[in-house]
Amino acid sequence: MRSEDIAKLAGVSRSTVSRVINNYPNVPEETRVKVLKVIEEHHYEPNSFARALAGKRTDTIGLFAISLSGKNIGNRIYQNNYFAPFVEAVVDTANAKGFYVLIHTVYSREDFQKIKQAFMQKRIDGGILVGIQEDIEIVRELSDLNAPLVIIDYDITEILAERLDKGHLAVINSKDYDGTVAAIEHLIALGHQEIGIVCGEQNTYSGKERYTAYLDTMRKHELTVKDSFVLNGHFSKQRAATEMRKLLASKELPTAIFASNDDMALSIIEVLHEHGIRVPEQIAVIGFDDIDLASRTVPKLSSVKLPLYEMSKAAVQKIIDMVGTSEPSFSTLSLPTELVLRESSGSKR
Template sequence: MRSEDIAKLAGVSRSTVSRVINNYPNVPAATRDKVLKVIEQHHYEPNSFARALAGKSTDTIGLFAISMNENADASRIYQNSYFAPIVDLVVDTANAQGFYVLIHTIYSPGDFQKVKQAFLQKRIDGGILVGTQKDINFVSDMVGHGAPLVLIDYDITEIIAERLDKNHLSIINSRDYEGTVEAIEYLIKLGHREIGIIKGRMSTFSGRERYLAYESTMMKHGLPILDNFVLAGDFLKESAYREVLNLLHSGKLPTALFCSNDAMAVSAMEALMEHGVHVPDDISIVGFDDALLASHVSPKLTTVRLPIDDMSKAAVEKIIELCQSGQSAFSTASFPTRLVVRDSCKTPAI
């Protein structure tokens, strides 16, 4: 069933059928109704490709999740407490606005090619890029083609430094720095002075922000940053487990440990508990993200809530705006985090 068939059945031309479909004003109600009736009767749907070819938008946005270093079990990306809710919310928000979403994950640099293709082949009106390791060159490429792009969790200074044409670009961030400050100051207020950290992947904007905030807050309060209390990490639980084990073997523990995300916090707790170190009696733990798990482990994890809902929704709204308005100025939005106090912290024993 094509528009031509509808036209014949309704006794009009394809032009008129098209006008009805696209809600042109210059169609008399009578004609419109007549056409609409035929369309409904036959469950006609205009071929989306033909429409797109003829210049209409695709009503599809892309969602690309980058997860390059997450080695071995890389396919678990959506179970990752960070990606899952973003995918969730982006799909829902976009669907609610009448958009489909095309998803592709990026596990290797080669996958960037597929994403670029999605743009160049005009499969989508615009795209949202989320995840760490956003290659600045890739971003330049995309932006160069004038494709609307929204970046979630991206260091703005990098964009500025590249002097990109930022017309079709928008960045959505969370205020991780402030969230971390709040968490560290909460520990300090509880009476902690020896506060350690498990770092996130430092190639990541959030990884860096969370670490920097830790550092500067400690310094601001005149507290020492001890090398052996600064543990490396990459946001994955294995790294945290390993580092905490090392820490345990060193014999000396901090009274509190800030973990750059919940996955690592939970894993740290496990390592600690297994060695008879009790949380929060012997050591306080705070995480970051407020993942699903945080409220289910025991003790329930005190953590910094990431405004993933706000960010995801904002990303969709922004990309749709960029797609529709043809052009608009570079914009940035940054959403606040919130400390969620549960049961994994207490005043340190003397």
């Protein structure tokens, strides 16, 4: 069934059918009703490719989940407690607004070609990038495509420095700095002085921010940061566990540890338990992200809540806004985090 068939049945031309479908104002109510009736009766759906080819939107948003460090086989992306809720929220929001979501995973630098392809083949109206590491080359390439692009978790200063702010670009972050400060200051308020950190990927905006905030806060309160208390966990459970075991082998231990994500926090708590060290009595722990699991572990994990849902929602909205206008624009949004206290951080000592 094509628009031509509908036209014949309704006794009008294809032009008019098209006008009705696209809600053109200059169609008399009577004609509109007549045409709509035929469309309904025959369950007609305009061919999306023909529409797109004729210049209409595709009503599809690309969602690109990037996981360059995850080389392991099998459940790679979604085993990560960060991506899954993201994907869900984006799909939900986009669906609710009448958009489809085209998903593609990026495991290697070559895979970025797939993103470019999706744009160049005009498959999508715009794209959302999540999980990207600092790599201004790629951002430049993608933004040069001049299609609506939203990047989650990226350093804006870098984009400004490179003058990439004149395409259809938006960056959406969370206030990880503030969240980390809140976590560290809470530990300090509880009386902790020897506070360690398990860092995330340092070529990641959130990884850097969380580390910097830790450093700044310690300095502000005139607490010394022991080198041995700074563990490189790379946002990975395994690496965090390994580092923690190394630390345990040495003499000195901190009295509190801030982990740059919950996966690592949970992982080091496990290691601590293996060694008979009680959390929070002997070592207090605070994580970051506030994943689902955080409230169901023993002890329940204190964590800084990432506004994942709000971020995804904002990302979709941004794409849609940008699709709607041809004006180039660069915008930025930074959503607040929140310290959620449970058991692992303990109380006043």
